[in-house]
Amino acid sequence: MHQQAPQHCGWAGPEFIRRILQTDEQSVRDEYAKMTEEVYKLANGTNGAHIAGISAVALADALVESWIFNPDPEAIDAPGAKLPLKIAPEAWERAIKMAETIIREQQAAGTGDVNEHATQFIVDWILSNRAQFGDKAIGTCLGTLSQDGKKAYIFPSLLNQALTKAGYSPRKTLKYLADQGIIASTPKTGGGKVYSVTKWFDNRTCRFTEFDIGRFAKQVDALDEDEAAAAAGVADDDGFQTIPKELESEIPFFEQGSLDLPY
Known part of the structure; x- marks a missing residue:
């Protein structure tokens, strides 16, 4: 050849x-x-x-x-x-x-x-407007978040408005998200699907689009960060912190046993 x-x-x-x-x-x-x-x-x-x-x-x-x-x-x-x-x-x-x-x-x-870009747009839109979710929302309330921060409940009309303004088709995007299990959906009696759920919010029953934000971004509250920092370890009175045995192997340049010195 x-x-x-x-x-x-x-x-x-x-x-x-x-x-x-x-x-x-x-x-x-x-x-x-x-x-x-x-x-x-x-x-x-x-x-x-x-x-x-x-x-x-x-x-x-x-x-x-x-x-x-x-x-x-x-x-x-x-x-x-x-x-x-x-x-x-x-x-x-x-x-x-x-x-x-x-x-x-x-x-x-x-x-x-297109569908992946639309999904990423929704993720960025939720995270960048975090202050507009919940009962203490600043400005226009876009919806609410679950206690663990893994689910975003968005008012359908506001989500459709944001998608349309960004140049995406709400109908095609919601269908794709439902097919991928990113949003909750229920079948209609006469065929098709409903891309929304009902949830108690602000002393009334509201209809939301349930978006699985936890799949794309981990929600960490400020209180959780403080607790995590406090649990990391407590320093002694002299300012030094005792390292647990199970973490010694993760420390750079750490070797078991004593070091033989040339004097």
Whole structure:
């Protein structure tokens, strides 16, 4: 293989260009138009720029298979002549399937990115507006938090307003969050889901979107931090702190036993 590769390297590119120049231009445009129609049917809303690019790649794939891997003897024996473009049916079908795969993966990747960005936006929105949650909210109350800080209960209308203002679709975002188990949801009687729960708040029953903020950020209250600092260890009267035996191995440069000194 190592001996054959240098001998054939660089042959396919010039041969492809030679066949392009040898082919009738109008027939190439006609086949490209047909490929664009096929890709448009598969795209289902993908923008025109993507359709054009995918169509060009798919047509080129069909041409490569027809010209390079399954060459036409008539075209080889007619140098300099303008021949109509002929694509093998099998090559055309495989190119269509390749275009379909590209579109499917492209749409899946694009949807995932948008949903992930929307989720991160909600997390940042909750954390940056922490003071606006709870019965002692400062300014507009956005909702409340659970006692352990792992659940955020957001008023649905305010969440929808924030998502819309940020350029996200509330309907698609809520569906994605429910599918991922990030927000609570209950099935409707006639089909579909309800993306909200009822909770007692401010002396009345309110409807909230329950968001699992604990999955993305750990809520630590100031009191918990003080307790954690106090429990870390107590210093002696001389200002030194006794290190527990189980923590000695975590101290840098600590060695068991006494150190032999050179004097």
